[in-house]
Amino acid sequence: MSKFKYLIDGIVKNNPTFVLVLGMCPTLATTTSAINGMGMGLATMAVLLCSNIVISLLAPAIPNKVRIPCYIVVIAAFVTVVQLVMQAFTPGLYETLGIFIPLIVVNCIVLGRAEAFANKHGIIDSALDGIGTGIGFTIALTCIGLVREVLGNLSAFDHKFSSSDGMLVFVLAPGAFIVLGYLMVIFNKLKAHKK
Amino acid sequence: MAIKSSLLNMVLVLTLVCLGASAAVAVVYAVTKDPISAAEVAKKNNAIKEVVPEFDNNPYEEALDIIADLNAPEKTNKVYPAKKGGQIVGYAVESTTTKGFGGPFTIMVGFTPDGAVYNTSVISHSETPGLGAKITDSKSGFITQWNGKNLTDGSLNISVKKDGGDIDAITASTISSRAFCDAMQIAANVFNNISTEK
Numbered sequence: 001m002s003k004f005k006y007l008i009d010g011i012v013k014n015n016p017t018f019v020l021v022l023g024m025c026p027t028l029a030t031t032t033s034a035i036n037g038m039g040m041g042l043a044t045m046a047v048l049l050c051s052n053i054v055i056s057l058l059a060p061a062i063p064n065k066v067r068i069p070c071y072i073v074v075i076a077a078f079v080t081v082v083q084l085v086m087q088a089f090t091p092g093l094y095e096t097l098g099i100f101i102p103l104i105v106v107n108c109i110v111l112g113r114a115e116a117f118a119n120k121h122g123i124i125d126s127a128l129d130g131i132g133t134g135i136g137f138t139i140a141l142t143c144i145g146l147v148r149e150v151l152g153n154l155s156a157f158d159h160k161f162s163s164s165d166g167m168l169v170f171v172l173a174p175g176a177f178i179v180l181g182y183l184m185v186i187f188n189k190l191k192a193h194k195k
Numbered sequence: 196m197a198i199k200s201s202l203l204n205m206v207l208v209l210t211l212v213c214l215g216a217s218a219a220v221a222v223v224y225a226v227t228k229d230p231i232s233a234a235e236v237a238k239k240n241n242a243i244k245e246v247v248p249e250f251d252n253n254p255y256e257e258a259l260d261i262i263a264d265l266n267a268p269e270k271t272n273k274v275y276p277a278k279k280g281g282q283i284v285g286y287a288v289e290s291t292t293t294k295g296f297g298g299p300f301t302i303m304v305g306f307t308p309d310g311a312v313y314n315t316s317v318i319s320h321s322e323t324p325g326l327g328a329k330i331t332d333s334k335s336g337f338i339t340q341w342n343g344k345n346l347t348d349g350s351l352n353i354s355v356k357k358d359g360g361d362i363d364a365i366t367a368s369t370i371s372s373r374a375f376c377d378a379m380q381i382a383a384n385v386f387n388n389i390s391t392e393k
Contacts, residue, residue, distance in 0.1 A: 032324045062208055063200040070212045077216035081223045088230035091238065095319060153325060171325040 006125055010132025016109045017140035017180075018187040023109045026100045027141060028176040034157050037145025038138060039093045040100060043082050045134025047104050050078045052118040052130035059119040071114045072105070079104045109133060140183075147179045238318065239289075239303075243275050245333075246305025246314040247285035250277035254287060263290075263385045272385045283308050288385050289318070292378035296370040297321035300330075304382035310347035315379075327371030337365045337372065346383035353380045 016022045026044070031037040054074050062070050083101045086094040094101065104110065113133055118126040149155055152170030154162040169175045198204055236255060243254050254275035261274045275287040285308065291301040300320035305313040315338060317331045329335055340363055344351050354360030355372050364372035 058212070061198060062212075063198055063204045065200040066205045066209050069209060073209075073212050073216045077220050080220045084220075084223050084227040084231070088227040088234060091231075091234040098321070166325075168325045172323065 003125065003128060006128040007132040007135075010129060010134070011136040011139065012191065014133070015136040015140060015187065016133055017137060017144075018184050019191075020109075020112075021184075022112060023107045023137065024180075026103065026107060027144065028173070028180065030097055030100050031141055031145040031148055031176060031179075032171050033149040033153070033155075034142055034146040035093070036096055037141035037143075039090070040097055041134070041138025041141040043086065043097070043101060044104055044107060044109065044137055045131065046082050047075065047078045048110055048113060048134045048137075049127060049130040050081075051075045051110055052113055052126040053123055054078075055114045055118040056121060056123045056126035062119075067119065068111075068115075071111060071119075075110050075114070076105045109137060143183055144176070144179050147183065148175055151175070151179075239275075242303040242316045242318050243277065243287040243305075245316045246303050247275075247277040247287050248279075248307070248313060250279050250284055252276075252278040254278075259389070261288075261385045261388050263381050263388070265388070272381070274385060274389055277305075285313055286386060286389060288382040290378045290382040290385065292374045292381065294370075294374035294377045295320065295322060296327045296368075296374070297323060300374065300378070302330075302375070302378050302382075304379060306347075306382075306386050309345070310383075310386060311343055311345045312341045312379075315341055322368075322371050327365070327368045329365050329368060330371055330375055335365075337363065337375075341379065346379060347387055353383065 010016070014020055017024075017027055023044070026040055030040040051071070051074055055071055058070065058074070059067075079102060082104070083094075086097075086101060113129060117129050121129070146156060148170045149157075150166075152166045152168055152172075152175060154160060154164065154166040167175075170179065198208075240255055247254075254277050257276055259274045259276065260271040262268050263270060263272050272291075273289040275289075276283055277285045277287060286306045288304045288306065289301065290304055291299055293299045298321045300322065301318040303316045303318055305315065307313050314333075316333065320328065320330065322328045322330060329337065332338065346353060352360040353362065354376050355362050355364040355369060357364060357369060358373070360376065362372070362376055
């Protein structure tokens, strides 16, 4: 049960987007459609999972004063790996996400989980935490992307259900802030209600 | 739990971590190198197929480097000749404009041998989703209005109507439409230079 808690924590109690409000740059910029949001979420999850595992393994051997550079090197290596793999096998998605794939390196969620969790916990717990946080991030980005796509483009997951134009503002930058704000309110309301 | 932060330890650990990380990246790079270039070629080939009539050669292999502007001979554009039974049926011209709203974009323009546009296709762009990104909608009026028009004999003023030209711009995307015209103009210049080179 306690192991299961690590997984759920990242999705609900410590949801990186709606509760911790971390990693806002990719959240706002890449969620123009549900597919883009999901792709960004999954890419971040892959990096989180791998970096959490490796850092939990390396942590005992890393001197305290150089731990941040070591974590960043590990994270940067995994981001490059994810970037190359996406470029090779999902070139379309790689092109839409563009600069935001390499920028996963500076996503504070990844370093945050390494510093706050992975270096103090075992490999299994760290992996679960990475998956949980990754799922939380992916769900949040997919929701934002879906709402923006439905309102702004009248389509869902690239399937258009009306040929007319939507409310364009939701696809543009201001829409990202509006949708994020309302979803954050709804999420926290529901979370408080549950208690 | 962590080992002591002595100078030797720090240098040693950081070096080892960097070596390990770069080795991992090198391995993945070697593995993904071929699929990445294959994906790139496939994308170009799809774009070529879309913009020229049916062909049976391999235009990608036979690509020519053609100068767009004779005053700037160091800049060349790729031209992919499409042949059927040894006869040229069209040219696919790759053209990049720097005037896009969200940065440069690259299009593939297909010409029939007499200089009329057969079809166009956007290879890469970073225009605003929902506005300028409409240039990628191959069925839209903006894209189809080019088809069949001759850009090379001077009969068409390649600029949007707002600037006194003959092209209908996309509503609310005048900058993207202008940039598209610019890319078409470059492609037309390149096409003219193919003819002069022969």
